[in-house]
Amino acid sequence: MLKPNKRGISSYRELDLVAIPGGEVEIGSTLDEVQACIAIWQDRLVDPAYRPAFGDWIRKEYPRHRVRIAAFHIGRFPVTNQDYIDFAATTGHPIPESIVIGSPARHPVWGVDYDDALAYALWLGDEMGIHCRLPSEAEWECAARGPDHAEYPFGNSFDPARCNTMEGGVGTTTPVDHYPQGASGYGVLDMGGNVEEWTSSFYLPYPGGDRIDDDISSAVGARYRTLRGGSFALGGDLARSARRHGPHPAPQFRYRGFRVVVA
Template identity: 45%
Template sequence: MSDAVGGEWMPPAEVDWVEIPEGVVRRGTPIADLESVAERYADTGALPQWFRKEAPRADVRVPAFRIARTPVTVAQWAAFATATGRPVTAAPTRADHPVIGVAWADAAAYCDWIGTRLGVGVRLPTEDEWERAARGDDDREFPWGREYRIGLANLHDLGIGTTTTVGSFPDGASPFGVLDMAGNADEWTSTRYAPYPGAPADVPAVEDWAFDPHITRGGAFRHDRDLARCARRHGAYEADLAAIGVGFRLAAGAA
């Protein structure tokens, strides 16, 4: 594929898949921990109720699947946009950055398009798959471990204020070697928002203030460290998806 936005279209290269084995993800946050989590991130401006939809903690078995090592880039999106008549959403100098500003339906359409060309059933990851790929087999808080460290993800605290080249923070990799699971671009999943079974009674049944009902994960360059948490459930709460940094990565069934 050409790595220049607006350049001549070429067939897409193979996706750099990471194989995630079947296993159990320790999904979410224990109800007993919600108060301490809210206190730990109070300095970010995150409200306590935002964390309550992560509860309760549950061990969820996730079948084996594949997930792309990095999010879809501007150059990869440009090939699709050129082929399908969709707008190219970023400048040529950002070809290796994650594409942002993509509506959920267009992200799903990209999955269908690239899957047809590769002969693979490509899709967006489910919320449980995303957390499994980020968290691995334990209950770590961040993809890289239990403690937050500045410089392992492109988040607000770095002061960059925009996206960076995908894969720029290898020390922030998940246990399976998946990159950019925190920061850079907030990522669509295929899962529509709903409370987890057994959630606290005050967790809303519907987030009717969201621009789109699908869950996003990981946080973007504009977000604080609370969005870098593996358990953090987010969403597109503004219509300007580029401003809030919404992008996506690919998933598929096990090879």
């Protein structure tokens, strides 16, 4: 854990970081994994209207490929409402919707756009005297998959009791430590469900894959930052470690938060 060493942050918690080893890691999905996902989830989607486009969404994960990453530390939890209140109080940054509606302090902040998330990370780094930023897609997926390269942060089978997605029926956010049994193999919590999480990466096809233009690119343009992890308002298919999403403007997709990386 890191403690404030500059002006002092009255945050609900210390900055709890998990060490992720560097090296060559695999991200994305093979064609067999893409087809298996489509077969498993096609008839389980929370909205049947998603079915025609679902295959294209999953094909964004193809192909599985190797990337080299440096060792880094990632937040064990997403940034909470209380964390963000400290930031807003210090900087005068606008208050996001989760805080406006009175979501509890230990729940993840949401209603945050990419620039808000980046501003928080830079502020936190300055406050604590460290280099703080948002995770790349590869870093996020590596932390979610764990050393065993799991399909979901908590294993290779979906379990609605281990994450906060629509299948669990909670219908709102939960405390960031509410699902300890949902931790990734590295011990990172809340990477499946609760709120979607910003990464620093723009959507691009993986090497050897095709660019997928879909409802997201139609709504926000071809260049957008990727989101990972799904939310309480979305289905378990988005809780998969490899699943790539984007900032769709529809109301059910507004539950966007983030976690930080120190490297």
